[in-house]
Amino acid sequence: MSAAARAFLIWLLAMLAGAVVVWNSHFSADMSFFLPGRPSAAQQVLVDQLKEGVVTRLLMVAIEGGDAAQRAVVSRQLHGRLEKLPEFVSVQNGQAGSLDADRDFLFRHRYLLSPAVKPERFSVDGLRASIANSVDLLASPAGMMIKPLLPRDPTGEMIELLSALNAGAQPNVREGVWASRDGERAMLLIQSAALGSDTDAQEQAIATIRSQFADSTRETGFSDARIVISGPGLFAVKSRETIKSEVSKLSTISTLAIIAVLFFVYRSARLLTLGLLPVASGALAGIVAVSLAYGTVFGITVGFGSALIGEAVDYSIYYFVQSGRLGAAEWRARFWPTIRLGVLTSICGFAALLFSGFPGLAQLGLYSLSGVLTAALVTRFILPALAGNDHPVRDLSHLAAPLKEGIRTLQHLRWPVILLTIAATTVLVIDRHQLWHPNLSALSTVSAEDGAIDMALRADIGAPDSRYMAVITAPDREAALQAAERVGQQLDTLVVQGVIGGYDSPARFLPSQAMQAARRASLPAGDELAARLQLAQADSPLAANKLGAFLDEVAKAKEQGGITRESLNGTGLALAVDSLLMQRPDSWSVLLPLRPPAGDKNAEIRIQPVRTALAGSDALLIDMKSEFDRLYNDYLDEATLLSLAGFAAIVALLAVTLRSARRLGAVLLPLLLAVILIIAGVHLSGEQLHLMHLIGMLLIVAVGSNYALFFDRAGDEHRLDPPTLASMAIANLTTAIGFGTLALSSVPVLHAVGITVGPGAVLALLLSACFSERQGD
Amino acid sequence: MIKRLLGCLFLLILALPAAAAFDVGQLMSDLAKNKGGKARFTEKKYISLLDKPVVSSGEMSYTAPDRLEKRTLVPKVETLLLDKDMLSIEREKQKLSINLANQPEALAFVDSIRGTLSGNRAALEKNYALHLSGNADKWVLTLLPSDQKISTLVLRITVSGSKGLVRSIEYLQADGDRSVLNMEPIELK
Numbered sequence: 018m019s020a021a022a023r024a025f026l027i028w029l030l031a032m033l034a035g036a037v038v039v040w041n042s043h044f045s046a047d048m049s050f051f052l053p054g055r056p057s058a059a060q061q062v063l064v065d066q067l068k069e070g071v072v073t074r075l076l077m078v079a080i081e082g083g084d085a086a087q088r089a090v091v092s093r094q095l096h097g098r099l100e101k102l103p104e105f106v107s108v109q110n111g112q113a114g115s116l117d118a119d120r121d122f123l124f125r126h127r128y129l130l131s132p133a134v135k136p137e138r139f140s141v142d143g144l145r146a147s148i149a150n151s152v153d154l155l156a157s158p159a160g161m162m163i164k165p166l167l168p169r170d171p172t173g174e175m176i177e178l179l180s181a182l183n184a185g186a187q188p189n190v191r192e193g194v195w196a197s198r199d200g201e202r203a204m205l206l207i208q209s210a211a212l213g214s215d216t217d218a219q220e221q222a223i224a225t226i227r228s229q230f231a232d233s234t235r236e237t238g239f240s241d242a243r244i245v246i247s248g249p250g251l252f253a254v255k256s257r258e259t260i261k262s263e264v265s266k267l268s269t270i271s272t273l274a275i276i277a278v279l280f281f282v283y284r285s286a287r288l289l290t291l292g293l294l295p296v297a298s299g300a301l302a303g304i305v306a307v308s309l310a311y312g313t314v315f316g317i318t319v320g321f322g323s324a325l326i327g328e329a330v331d332y333s334i335y336y337f338v339q340s341g342r343l344g345a346a347e348w349r350a351r352f353w354p355t356i357r358l359g360v361l362t363s364i365c366g367f368a369a370l371l372f373s374g375f376p377g378l379a380q381l382g383l384y385s386l387s388g389v390l391t392a393a394l395v396t397r398f399i400l401p402a403l404a405g406n407d408h409p410v411r412d413l414s415h416l417a418a419p420l421k422e423g424i425r426t427l428q429h430l431r432w433p434v435i436l437l438t439i440a441a442t443t444v445l446v447i448d449r450h451q452l453w454h455p456n457l458s459a460l461s462t463v464s465a466e467d468g469a470i471d472m473a474l475r476a477d478i479g480a481p482d483s484r485y486m487a488v489i490t491a492p493d494r495e496a497a498l499q500a501a502e503r504v505g506q507q508l509d510t511l512v513v514q515g516v517i518g519g520y521d522s523p524a525r526f527l528p529s530q531a532m533q534a535a536r537r538a539s540l541p542a543g544d545e546l547a548a549r550l551q552l553a554q555a556d557s558p559l560a561a562n563k564l565g566a567f568l569d570e571v572a573k574a575k576e577q578g579g580i581t582r583e584s585l586n587g588t589g590l591a592l593a594v595d596s597l598l599m600q601r602p603d604s605w606s607v608l609l610p611l612r613p614p615a616g617d618k619n620a621e622i623r624i625q626p627v628r629t630a631l632a633g634s635d636a637l638l639i640d641m642k643s644e645f646d647r648l649y650n651d652y653l654d655e656a657t658l659l660s661l662a663g664f665a666a667i668v669a670l671l672a673v674t675l676r677s678a679r680r681l682g683a684v685l686l687p688l689l690l691a692v693i694l695i696i697a698g699v700h701l702s703g704e705q706l707h708l709m710h711l712i713g714m715l716l717i718v719a720v721g722s723n724y725a726l727f728f729d730r731a732g733d734e735h736r737l738d739p740p741t742l743a744s745m746a747i748a749n750l751t752t753a754i755g756f757g758t759l760a761l762s763s764v765p766v767l768h769a770v771g772i773t774v775g776p777g778a779v780l781a782l783l784l785s786a787c788f789s790e791r792q793g794d
Numbered sequence: 795m796i797k798r799l800l801g802c803l804f805l806l807i808l809a810l811p812a813a814a815a816f817d818v819g820q821l822m823s824d825l826a827k828n829k830g831g832k833a834r835f836t837e838k839k840y841i842s843l844l845d846k847p848v849v850s851s852g853e854m855s856y857t858a859p860d861r862l863e864k865r866t867l868v869p870k871v872e873t874l875l876l877d878k879d880m881l882s883i884e885r886e887k888q889k890l891s892i893n894l895a896n897q898p899e900a901l902a903f904v905d906s907i908r909g910t911l912s913g914n915r916a917a918l919e920k921n922y923a924l925h926l927s928g929n930a931d932k933w934v935l936t937l938l939p940s941d942q943k944i945s946t947l948v949l950r951i952t953v954s955g956s957k958g959l960v961r962s963i964e965y966l967q968a969d970g971d972r973s974v975l976n977m978e979p980i981e982l983k
Contacts, residue, residue, distance in 0.1 A: 152844065152848060153848075153869045153870050155839060155841060155844075155848050156837070156839060156848045156849070156850040156866070156869060156870075157850075157866070157870075157872055157883070157885065160839070160848075161947075161967075164841065164843075164971070167843060168843065189893060189895065190895075190897070191895075200895070558844040558845045558846045558847075558848070559843065559844055559845075560845055563843055
């Protein structure tokens, strides 16, 4: 077997194995791209909430068009249809009767649920005070509501329960169903059975809502009704669509553009195919490496392929163009060391990302690193054997003259370039506080328009945003509920002080068994209660003999079984408890969402008093927004550190290889100038910089160094021969196309890298030419 | 005989303009002239379950056409504020706000008092049939709910007063319980 055949066979086997791995890979386009790989305890809550939290399962629906009565009919119709489907655990539209089951449950179990149930409350004085209070309440406008309950609940336990529940703003109601604040839309709040992180199921759920809506409008004959849906599930589905369509769109654009360039250069289908071989191998190897290392391949990572193609194709361009007259062996001796050094600097850049705690970034690093390395190795070891010595590349020496002319012109521009860079630096220093986007939303794929729709619907329906939470972890359910009750007492104090507006707790509907037992024990026996009631009501307008129903109810409550999670089934309270009390693999965790005080304009809680109050308790206080901000800042700090480390590694590599401070300086100077000019350019174009721009800066150095090194080599030999010059120009063009295509992306992660590295690579080449040694012909 | 007949006719002619002068329209325009003021109120609720009525008292103030504040001082401090369609009740540490546009029955109930105070005949006739008796100095306006939903809450509302001032409002509820609200204007200095 010839060397060529053997090489081809090995390559083919490797490719087949890779294809099998890719075929079996799991691809994902969800939030986990952004979620920390090594979360702290607080971040873990964040991650859990984003993956499984109830809030991520909420979908908000608005019905528009027609008049309020028509919308209400469709709202009821849609409610009725969706409620029957197993995909939805809760469908609410505010219609009458929907809360009856909950109210019945609360009333039936009021003596086990009311926090006011204590032995003192059923003493003679306690009864007198609480019943007098209820009678006073009759004088109030609210009295009409409590009057029917009074004979059965004279101590007012139901009022106690309901007043703790008043969950702030309720949505507007028109024609008996929820409406937006302006009354022009009917609103529904839907909770899917599927987790927010299950994008397929979310997509299915949204499609079901849309089709049921279409059927509802058909049935009610209200044809000009429109539906608007928003919520985390919709965002997940939309960003997956965006990423999917962009991955294929961007890859197609960059592949076609690069093929066009290559065809112009090679004018040979065979060379074109051979030239793409290292690229295809690299792209495949990238996905294989990520799939094997992480198990899941993010869509955005694959989207980065467009850039990889642009860079990986450089090596075969160098080979074909440069080895044309020299032959493979001579090429290896003269050019390969320079190319190898370029590959190594690129790898240094990408490898720095591997250490990131931001999983998306680490994947991009691994993907690019394996891709570039594979492409280079295939070019070096497989391509020459396959191509043989017969690969006449069209003579490109006619390009040399204008290129050299261009270089000479550039060399006259050194001072203007330096002045421009000084100006750019000044701009960056002056604007240093406005350069950076402050939070993680900079990386979010959600469009501004979708974000605005979501804000509007959320405000209309008063959907919870659960920014603040106290989190408790306990070994079992009973311990978790007891801890929730203890923390609840501390939170009650904060409510009284006005620090927080209120809070939710699973123990409100499912008290711990200990608490239930204590409350039951507070209820006196029948005769005893009757005797005390006689004494208590002696002077009251509400005579004891009219309260027989009360005695019966208390006796029944003493007999009645306790509340278990199962007894909540069939009420909306089950959902409330499940969303706040969760079983983990080896523990239980409780969430106590805190509400800001009513009337606080920014809906913010002064966090310090809450932290102080909860110090020493079992609860961990979490502010989701600041947790997100901290997460992003951690990422940003880490990315800064990694970029610097990557840069240091590149400098060290070049220093060791070049062994000359002057040469090192000559290679690095144009790269640094390119970085400064590009960043200033991006800033002045009105874009706020974020983490990925920072990574882009590192990649300008890592990728741009490839071109700077050829000038260094040329300086070494005191000449730059026409094929080398042409190959550099063409390779630079393909790289710029590859990365530049990403700049078209609406996915911020890809766009930022594209907008920095695409122009950055070109600028690196131009500036390297500008500062290259003047040379004779 | 003819003389007597003529006399009757004469009396009738005299009486007619007087009767025509005081009708619902006249009352409404009298009421509408009242741009607001303060009053002390006493409210008695007669509830069958209780051996004696529940009495509460405090101050009310009204600013035409749609702001009404009722501050109960006895037995418990409580503030009820009706501003356009927002009804808020503050009692002890609790505050409750209700948008009446969401509660058509409650709105109809509130409109009975607000419509009377502001002399808004259209608002009253939307939900009630009006019957007026007495004269401008001492009139009694009876509101009978025309809507089934409202009559399950209240059977009859009787408002009495003199000129443009409302003196008392009585609500007779469907279960036979009733409440009487008496108001005594506080002279503004």
